[in-house]
Amino acid sequence: MSASHRLRKLLTTTAAALLLSVAGAGLAAPASGATAGTAPSTVQQVRAAPAFYAGGLWVLYQTNATVHVNLTQDSAGNLFGTVSSGDTVGTLEAGGAVDGERIYFTVQWNHGPRGRYTGVRGADHRLSGTTHDLNNPASQANWFTQRMF
Numbered sequence: 001m002s003a004s005h006r007l008r009k010l011l012t013t014t015a016a017a018l019l020l021s022v023a024g025a026g027l028a029a030p031a032s033g034a035t036a037g038t039a040p041s042t043v044q045q046v047r048a049a050p051a052f053y054a055g056g057l058w059v060l061y062q063t064n065a066t067v068h069v070n071l072t073q074d075s076a077g078n079l080f081g082t083v084s085s086g087d088t089v090g091t092l093e094a095g096g097a098v099d100g101e102r103i104y105f106t107v108q109w110n111h112g113p114r115g116r117y118t119g120v121r122g123a124d125h126r127l128s129g130t131t132h133d134l135n136n137p138a139s140q141a142n143w144f145t146q147r148m149f
Contacts, residue, residue, distance in 0.1 A: 048100030050077035052121055052149040060117075062131065062143040073098060079105050090115070103127060106134065113139075121149055 055073040059066060060083075071081035071092070079096035082089065089110050096105025107115045112135065119129025125148035133139040 047077065047097065050098040051101050052098060052125075054079060054098050054103055054127075054149060058145060058147045060127075060143050060145055062141045064141045067143075079103075083107050103129070117143070119143065125149055 050073070053073055055071050058069050058071075060069055061067075065085045067083050067085045069081065069083050071079050073079055077098040079092055079098065081092050083092070084090070090107040093106045093108055093114070097103075101121045102119070103121070104116075104118045107117065109115060114134040115131050116134050117129060117131045119127045121127055126145050127147075127149060128142070128144040131141050131143055
């Protein structure tokens with residue numbers, strides 16, 4: 001485990017512990033007369049700072065297709081953009097991001113399927129992962145990039 005990975009893990013664990021200690025009262029059972037639905041959400045998922053920039057034009061090679069990607073990425077790692085494969089086009093749904101060394105996004109394709117892409121940046125700085133159709137989870141493929149990130 002690299003020093004930067006250990007530091008990120010320590011910072012994430014520390015942040016989670018701090019959130020839990022501050023929010024401790026919010027995690028207790030509701031007081032009499034209060035309902036469980038009125039308790040505020042006290043713990044949010046802590047996302048790692050993006051370790052790479054995935055914006056720009058690049059190609060994702062799936063085991064069943066070649067996908068041309070056109071993304072923008074904000075400073076928090078959130079992803080926005082479009083993709084195409086032949087005459088088929090798609091738009092990224094909200095919620096895609098670069099999270100540390102990981103990337104994930106969902107594509108709404110114009111012909112119906114919703115593809116969920118998850119991957120990681122390897123030691124060679126290339127991305128690889130899997131995708132599956134959220135409407136038909138049995139439909140899956142592996143993917144990789146030749147571009148380095």
